[in-house]
Amino acid sequence: xxxxxxxxxxxxxxxxxxxxxxxxxxxxxxxxxxxxxxxxxxxxxxxxxxxxxxxxxxxxxxxxxxxxxxxxxxxxxxxxxxxxxxxxxxxxxxxxxxxxxxxxxxxxxx
Numbered sequence: 001x002x003x004x005x006x007x008x009x010x011x012x013x014x015x016x017x018x019x020x021x022x023x024x025x026x027x028x029x030x031x032x033x034x035x036x037x038x039x040x041x042x043x044x045x046x047x048x049x050x051x052x053x054x055x056x057x058x059x060x061x062x063x064x065x066x067x068x069x070x071x072x073x074x075x076x077x078x079x080x081x082x083x084x085x086x087x088x089x090x091x092x093x094x095x096x097x098x099x100x101x102x103x104x105x106x107x108x109x110x
Contacts, residue, residue: 070091072099080104080107
């Protein structure tokens, strides 16, 4: 909700300032008209909420992928260095043999 409040503030601030060109004038006029219509405001808020959820999901997915890449790297290095057996690394990490061996083949001297 904080992002929406910030956006409303930015729009209201931009309405107070003189537009820089005809395009800005047109955009600001459209914003003023849209703010008058309750359904348009509601649709905009729903759209913005969906955009926030999409962004949140993308951040979470990227974070999960980053954690998995780190796990593959760490456990594969332990296997490569002879600290853990392949089966022990698979058991502890939940990674497959293909994931670990694939990393080791791609990083032979790491």
